[in-house]
Amino acid sequence: xxxxxxxxxxxxxxxxxxxxxxxxxxxxxxxxxxxxxxxxxxxxxxxxxxxxxxxxxxxxxxxxxxxxxxxxxxxxxxxxxxxxxxxxxxxxxxxxxxxxxxxxxxxxxxxxxxxxxxxxxxxxxxxxxxxxxxxxxxxxxxxxxxxxxxxxxxxxxxxxxxxxxxxxxxxxxxxxxxxxxxxxxxxxxxxxxxxxxxxxxxxxxxxxxxxxxxxxxxxxxxxxxxxxxxxxxxxxxxxxxxxxxxxxxxxxxxxxxxxxxxxxxxxxxxxxxxxxxxxxxxxxxxxxxxxxxxxxxxxxxxxxxxxxxxxxxxxxxxxxxxxxxxxxxxxxxxxxxxxxxxxxxxxxxxxxxxxxxxxxxxxxxxxxxxxxxxxxxxxxxxxxx
Numbered sequence: 254x255x256x257x258x259x260x261x262x263x264x265x266x267x268x269x270x271x272x273x274x275x276x277x278x279x280x281x282x283x284x285x286x287x288x289x290x291x292x293x294x295x296x297x298x299x300x301x302x303x304x305x306x307x308x309x310x311x312x313x314x315x316x317x318x319x320x321x322x323x324x325x326x327x328x329x330x331x332x333x334x335x336x337x338x339x340x341x342x343x344x345x346x347x348x349x350x351x352x353x354x355x356x357x358x359x360x361x362x363x364x365x366x367x368x369x370x371x372x373x374x375x376x377x378x379x380x381x382x383x384x385x386x387x388x389x390x391x392x393x394x395x396x397x398x399x400x401x402x403x404x405x406x407x408x409x410x411x412x413x414x415x416x417x418x419x420x421x422x423x424x425x426x427x428x429x430x431x432x433x434x435x436x437x438x439x440x441x442x443x444x445x446x447x448x449x450x451x452x453x454x455x456x457x458x459x460x461x462x463x464x465x466x467x468x469x470x471x472x473x474x475x476x477x478x479x480x481x482x483x484x485x486x487x488x489x490x491x492x493x494x495x496x497x498x499x500x501x502x503x504x505x506x507x508x509x510x511x512x513x514x515x516x517x518x519x520x521x522x523x524x525x526x527x528x529x530x531x532x533x534x535x536x537x538x539x540x541x542x543x544x545x546x547x548x549x550x551x552x553x554x555x556x557x558x559x560x561x562x563x564x565x566x567x568x569x570x571x572x573x574x575x576x577x578x579x580x581x582x583x584x585x586x587x588x589x590x591x592x593x594x595x596x597x598x599x600x601x602x603x604x605x606x607x608x609x610x611x612x613x614x615x616x617x618x619x620x621x622x623x624x625x626x627x628x629x630x631x632x633x634x635x636x637x638x
Contacts, residue, residue, distance in 0.1 A: 256295045256332060257496045262409045263332055266293055266402070267313060273398050274311055280363035282309045282395055283351075283382075286371035287571045289399045290317070291497065296331035298323050301373035301571065304339070304347040308358065316358065318351055348381040352389055366395025372573055400578040404566045406592045410498065411617070414567075414594055417454065417500040418615065418626035420493030424448040425502060425629055428489060432506060432636045438463050438478045438487075445491055455494040458575040462490035462503075469505060469609035470602040472560075484509035488609050490598075497569040501596040502627050503613030506634040514603065518555070518610035519633045522599035525549040526612055526631065529563065529597055533616060533623040539585040546581070546599060555601055564597035567615055593618040594626070 256263070270293065274282060284290055287301035294307070294315065300323035308316045314335070317327055321338040328336060337354065339347040355361070365386075369379055386392060406414065427448040431441045442463050449455075460474035465487040468479065472490065481487065485508040492501040507515055528545040546563040550556065564581040579587040581597070589595075598613030612631055616623040 256330075257413070258295065258409050260332065262407060263294065265407065269402050270309065270399065271311065271313055273402065274309075274366070277366065277393075277395065277398070278364055279366045279393075279395065280311050281355075281358070281360050282366045282398070283307075283368065284309060284399070285368045285374045285378075286399070287373055288371075288403065288569055288577075289368060290331075291569055291571070292399065292403050294331040294333050296327050296333065297497070298326045298330070299571065300326065301371075304378055305373070306351055308354065310358065310360075316354065318347070318354055346381060346385070348378065348385045352385050355386070355389065360390060363390050364393070365390045366393050366398065368396050368399070369394050370396035372571075397578070400566075401587070403568050404577070404579060404593050405590050406568065406594055410568070411592070411594075413496045413498045414500060414617075415626065417493040417495040417498050420449045420452045420454045420495060421491065421500045421502050421615075421627050422493070422629060423452055424491050424493060425489075425504075425627075428491075429506075429634075429636070432481065432487065432508060434481055434483045434485070434508060436481045438465060438480075441487075441489075445489070449493055452493075453495065455497055457492050457494050457499065458497075458570040458572050461492075462488065464488050465508075467607055470604060470607065472600055472602075472611070481508050486515070486609055488611055490611070490613065492567075492575055494575075497571065499567045499570060499575040500594075500615045500626055501567060501575065501613065502615065502629075503598050503600070503611045504634055505609050505611045506636055508636050511633065511635060512608065514606050514608045515610060516633070518558075518601045518603065518608060519612075521550055521553040521555050522601060522610050522612045523631060524553070525563075525599045526597065529599075530616075530623055533589065533595070533597070533618060535589055535591050535618060535620065537589050539579045539581045539587045539589065540583060542581040542589075542595075542597065543583050543585070546597075547583075550599070550601070558601045558603045560600050563599065564595055564613075567594050567596050589618055591618055591620055595623075
């Protein structure tokens, strides 16, 4: 199985991490996030639902400790050469076996950064790390290092992301063809997901969001299904996914005749997104994006109906979510940089009038105006019967 990126690409990624480790005076890092392992080595698995750890030393050497079931997976999908399996027996602890590995790697008393903030890290495992390793080494939380490195995309990554954007467009077109009065949400969802998979893409890191009628006001997936009525609304949030890289998009589609409230909320969302686009420049902050979004919506009387975030970074992500760092929320000081890929969404939910409206698309940050990676227009989508 070939790696998805060149060895030079992986070498560049390792060099950027080692530079940050040197700045933080770290002798090693313990990586528990699957995204970090994939980014550094190509290792591709859902085995992070169990304990596994990639040890990266300041000399650039890497050792993966994983379950036996993932040993062959790592050999096939990564550039790792030192892969070790922790053994399940009785009350044995994988963290205890990790400690033995760190001792073998001459890291007793070392300064070690740990990735605590990851979906593969349970509270129990974090407690075990503290109990087993706190007296073994000088531990610190290094959770933010790799996500911020991953946020700025390389040329090779942008090729993959553009393919994901194509799949997002194809998914929208497939879903659009099925939307009409009498259509089942099941059919719409199946068409959209099929378009991504048939196009060579992957399953998304979280489910596509689909909801109509009152459920159009939801911005999370839920299991029930509904049939569209003559005059209706349906909210879709989906992503094209290729090599685990995501390009997300969001629309509220009006079926039949839009109400005056639909038009009012759409105009507010479109104005807010336009303001955010003017701020989406290198040197501004993620907090600046949120302020542009909130100010525009609030001026139009939409404060009770908006969210307290308006977007986030996208890249290679694994379940349970495609949301990546950094996020656009109030006062986030993280600077926007060229070649970041950001999904920006303007979401309004009027529970009193049971009216939904959302617009979202993914942008590439350039030196000037941002580039929308998907090609469908941002006009209010209306599907007549």
